[in-house]
Amino acid sequence: MLNKSTPTLRDGTRIEDLFNLETREVSLSTMYDPEIHQIEMEKIFTKVWLLLGHASEIPKSGDYVVRYMGQDEVIVSRDRKDEIHVSLNVCPHRGMHVCTAESGNAQVHKCIYHGWAFRPDGSFVGAPLEKEKMHGEIYPKEKLGLKKARVQLFHGLIFATWNQEAAPLEDQLGDMKFYYDIMFGKTHGGMEVLGAPQRLTIPANWKTAGEQAACDGFHTLTLHRSQFDIGNFGNISDTMDEFIPIMQGVNVAQKGNALRCISAATTFTSLIGSGEDFSKLSDLEKITKLPPPGIVTEQLLAEMKERLSPEQIHVCSVAPPQVGNMFPNVNLLFIYAPLPDGTLGSGYVIHTINPMGADKFQWITWFLCEKDTPEEIKDIIRAVAVQTGGTSGLIEQDDSDTWPHMTIAAKGAWGRTETLKYQAIGGENRPEGWPDKAHVYAGLSKDDAQWHWWLQYHELMTQ
Amino acid sequence: MNNTAEKVAPFEIPPINLPKPTDSITHYQIQQFLHLDAYLLDHNMLAEWLNILAPDLRYFVPIRQTRERKDRDKEFSTKLGHMDDNFQSIAMRVHRLVNTGTAWSEDPASRVRRFVTNVSVWETDVLGEYDVTSYLLLTRNRFYQDDYHLLSAERIDRIRRKGESFELVSREVRMDQSVLGMPNLAIFL
Incomplete structure (x- = not known):
């Protein structure tokens, strides 16, 4: 690292100095500094896909x-x-x-x-x-x-x-392509948008949303606490503990791309919970009982079984990829959502986080579904997804209100000297049978996967 | 004075093709109803606000895009919105805001004021139901900001008589921004 020539800011700070790779800290000044922003535009936004x-x-x-x-x-x-x-x-x-x-x-x-x-x-x-x-x-x-x-x-x-x-997009996705193929390539017809995207302006640095998208699991427990309180993430007691269903699963990450594959067994128990022992089922039985989000008909399920490899089917049966990012500025949210009639709905939400200066970004939100979803189900997905994600989404409206605070904090002479900490380290841990694709962190979602986002940022910014 | 001068224009001027407005008493009553709607929301009486919503409510804030004049009929999405709610989902939003203590997007609550003007009321085919348009200018101030998030829109409502008062059957909010200028719609319009 020391031999690398690294860009230097006007006050003499090297980009390298904004990181402590040993202690996994990043200077909060990254969340505003206009000089850093200019370097990002050149070293990231004109370089990557x-x-x-x-x-x-x-x-x-x-x-x-x-x-x-x-x-x-x-x-x-x-x-x-x-x-x-x-x-x-x-x-x-x-x-x-x-x-x-x-x-x-x-x-x-x-x-x-x-x-x-x-x-x-x-x-x-x-x-x-x-x-x-x-x-x-x-x-x-x-x-x-x-x-x-x-x-x-x-x-x-x-x-x-x-x-x-630039190398082809596949190079940027790395081994994570295996998981993105599951998310985007499950059906013969592929996906389609449910309409023109929502757009809004958020007075915050793009990285506040960018790094969160890369597997920040912990914020689910506090920032999105109201979702537990109203029963949308399954009911829990007042004690937040490690058994909270949505926190369990397998995080995977590489090259700044990170995904939370959320435990199918805990989703099944908390959202369907028929008393059946999910763990005793075969892979195919599991995905039949609990298909990944978006697979809402038997036809789509059949196509998915045809298109995905046994390894990918296994991933879906254990923990389908649901929430995460694509480096640098894409946020993915493939959700199960309880419908008014008590059944389980789902939706695909994709965001891009488009910098409009050091303290402003445009947030674009697409809602998608599998193209061959029956029209009447599309109507349900459309409404439920809009009620959950994006501008007015019950989940995401709390996120977009948080990011401006971090950006303002990063403007303070003293605030900018604070660091962002990614020190909840679980270590690599690949469950038996899980494919050897990307870095794998099974168990409670910690900071491991998210740190990869900053490692990729660091690599591009210090080149 | 009898003005017999002819209007000179480079094209034939089409007639105004709008239905006849309702009577002045109904107009006044509905205007008062819209004031009540704004009062309850501005004063954070969200649970009480549910009283004036119909059980068959449809609440929709369509996506808008800047289009060429020839494509103006495609400006608003008929399907996808910033909000797309029925009574049950609105009630869930209110429940979250009022009863959880963890709805951070509105806790601390924004200070919001809804200025409602240009009210037009038309009779419909259904007795006791009215098509109502109004202009909304909404100011939203939050935390320590010294300025406001502004939102201006036309609201297209269907309003139904209910006893001595009215209830809101549907509301379509046509915002004037194609890119919304505030970080969320955690408030009602």
């Missing part, structure tokens, strides 16, 4: 949505060949935004300022007054398109990066 949306948002040729990569607006569009492109929403002529609407359909995006026009793939169509060469003769038309990001789809999720040298 970023999630921009889902292919089902732009199903038809010409469909587009405007999204963010860091603070850069980009146009995500589908062309006539059914390919998805991501282009900088900045006219190469005089810097005007080419799209001023947030979504729509167009085979030609014409800049309203001087009329330069671009195709959904970002290529330059032409400028007005073709004969008069408004676009000049210095650059050929091929050089006058919108700046293009590289695009890669992962089970319909649209990722893009500015980094032409």
Whole structure:
């Protein structure tokens, strides 16, 4: 580590000095410092693959949505060949935004300022007054398109990066792909969005939400205490102890990606609890009794059995991946939710955390389901998911109110010298039969997996 | 004075095509009902507020997107919202806020004021039920902030006579922001 050249802030602090890797501490100054923020934009947000949306948002040729990569607006569009492109929403002529609407359909995006026009793939169509060469003769038309990001789809999720040298997305996901494949690739039809995403602005540093997404299990007990009080996470006595169902399971992490696989047995007992001994069932019997969130019909269950490997089925039977992140700024929440009629519903909630400066981010929330879910069940999922996650979600409204406090705390001359501590260490612990994929931490959810988020951040920031 | 001058416009001006408003007494009563609604919410009388909601309530805050003028009919999602509730789920929200002591998103509670104006009331096909639109300007102040989160919206309500008063049957809140400017909707609109 000492030999590594590491960026230095104006006051002489090296990025390296913000961490104590031995004691697992991070300076609270990271949660605000504008200088650090600038370095992040350069070393993280222009380097890695970023999630921009889902292919089902732009199903038809010409469909587009405007999204963010860091603070850069980009146009995500589908062309006539059914390919998805991501282009900088900045006219190469005089810097005007080419799209001023947030979504729509167009085979030609014409800049309203001087009329330069671009195709959904970002290529330059032409400028007005073709004969008069408004676009000049210095650059050929091929050089006058919108700046293009590289695009890669992962089970319909649209990722893009500015980094032409970046390894494929699979490299960024590492061994965690095994678990993400379970989450996103369970059915033949794949997922679809239940509508345009919710968006809101939170006056907080993006990392407050970013690091929490990476398996912060403990906050469930306190910040989300009301969920226990109203019975949404199963009923518990007044004593918070290690037997709380939602805290049990297997955390997995690698390369800053972390997931909480929550114990199926404890979910079964607390939410269905028919008195049956869940542990005596076979893997297939278990996932039939308690399918992972989103698998709401027998058809979908059959497809899942067909598509997943025996190892992945085993994971689902022991502890399906439900909550976590994708580095750097994606939050995943695949939930079971008790329905008004007493049965068990479920929903998929995906967030991105888009920095808009050191103390502000835009929180985008997509609600998804398996495409081949019956329409009447989609309606139920849609309502239950919105009541649970996102803007008004009974769970997530407490999170979004917490992050601004941490950011304000990080602005204080004394506050910034405090550290964030990840010292609840359980150590690697792989249950018998659990596949050897990523770092595995079975038992009560502790800080081990979450620390990987900072290790990845550290690695990118000190490069 | 008899003004016979013709209006000159570059296109044919369409007629105003709005139904006839209700009578002034009903209008006044419904306005008072909306004031009661705002009073109960502003004063954190959330449990009491449940009294004025109908059992078949639908409460919806649709997602809004900035669209080109030609696509304005697609601005609001008809399906997905920031809030999508019925009476039971609203009651659960209120229960959490009022009875748990751990609903941190509103504990300490925000200081909220709802300014309700531009009330329009129309008769419907159902006797005793009215379509009501109103404008909402909501200020929300929290903790030690010296400024406010603002939210302006048009509310499209269905309001039903119930005894001497009324009940809210449905509310669609059409916010003016496509990106909400406050960190959550832990409050009612």
